[in-house]
Amino acid sequence: MTSSEPTITVSGVSKRYGARYAVREVDLALAPGECVAMVGHNGAGKSSLIKLMLGLTTPTEGAIRVLGEDPASRAASHVRERIGFLPENVAFHPSMTGRECLDFYARLKGVSRRGNGDLLERVGLEPEAARRRVGTYSKGMRQRLGLAQALLGGPKVLFLDEPTTGLDPALRQSFYEIIGTLRDAGATVLLCSHALTELEGQADRVVVMNRGRKVAEGSLATLRTLAQLPVRVRLTLTLPEADMAALAGLGGTPTRLAGGVVELVCANDDKVDVVRRVAQLAASLSDIEIVQPSLDDMYAHFLRQEAAE
């Protein structure tokens, strides 16, 4: 397989449970060395799509290829040696210790158990904790163990469903570092999350899902252009009263925020012009800040758009 060929292709896939569609007519292609974030509400079809890609369920319509095989076929068993998966709310057998759990999964995957100690350390699970039974673990510790098992054997494809829930900020940072290393080594990473803000700067591409459908797809910059959301320009003024009248001429109503901050709303294309004129008009300007629409804002926008259609 050459590096340009996609590792995962999803074409026209629908999954129906009774009359309800969990996934509807989704097309997707993921390339090696790419980190893609899938965002959406609970029940938007993210986990259902991952289950389809793992072959846990079979699509009602359409076809899926993961590393060249249909994941639900018999031949896919050996393909799963190169897949890592961290399910949402990962669960383990409570009577086993953390280390035993990881050893069990390593044996199933045919991976040497020698590296398991290092792997546990890498995800921040202390040797003392690894000797304890999983039944005594906190949510965060289970999540770390879950991440460790997903990383077993250096997978070519990683599915991570809500990976950072229950992790503290420091660990989140090191989690994204681990993901980054794998991606740079050529792995395809698919992340599901609704913690949208932390995905900024991590994901090469974002796929927005809603009610089983793919609503939007692209890099953060592309999505910003698509959404055409206004940019907010925040000005800190030493004498706000004096300058408010001058700013009113800029179009749009300036709003006063706490601490002498005034906010102007303008289109993304106009922001340079607005900033230039503000610098001339507002005599008491002491600071300026441009607030881009966050992923949260864009996500809300795409959902509103979808609802309106």
Next chain:
Amino acid sequence: MNTLLIIAGKEIRDGLRNRWVVATTLLMAALALTLAFLGSAPTGTVGVGPLEVTIVSLSSLTIFLLPLIALLLSFDAVVGEIDRGTMTLLLSYPVARWQVLLGKFLGHAAIIAFATTLGYGAAGVALAAGEGGIAAESWRAFAAMIGSSILLGAAFTAMGYLASTLVRDRGTAAGLAVGIWLGFVLLYDMGLLGLVVADQGRSVTADVLNWLLLANPADTYRLFNLTGFQNVSLFAGTAGLAAHVQLSPATLLAVLAAWVAAPLALASFIFSRRQI
């Protein structure tokens, strides 16, 4: 093959950790020892060996107890793992679904085999130490009893697995397991007895009755142990019956084995099509 052993080994370790193995072994040993000592007390003058008495009483007890233990051990095996979410993770590994099912079954069957051999074996050892001079034929019958008990346990474990793959909810699986136990262990024989009495031998001939007994693993087990060995059937009061049963012990064992294989194959078929 290796995958099967890994999964079976995990199941056995689970059984050791949550004390299932210890509890069942102790329970079976306690019951077997009680029956061995109580049962052997009055036989001094009757001319029947103490081991035969124990075989008859132990096999009658096994029919009630072992299916119950087997079903309790197995009804949660599939539906419980799906419910807890551990199945999703397990199936994302390079394992086939039949390997998961068969591996877990082997683990559970090993637990039952261990508990039965050790528990009943303890009674045998105690009798040998206390009485001495037990004929080799009696030992063979005793060993056959232990072996067929394991097979009976495996058959009900397999049925528990079938119940566990059929339903989507642990409570339903538990209910189904209780139903299987009631049906095969209690109600079936009552129904059969009622049928024979009502029919007055018109259409339910000895042949038909034989087939009806084979349709229940518990009855097959009973036939094997009470009619398979002459010295046992003499004491059990089934010598007359044994003369009428045209089924060889080998056939009865094969039927029991089929009761293990068939539910397991069906469970594996259903599980391979299941949407997790």
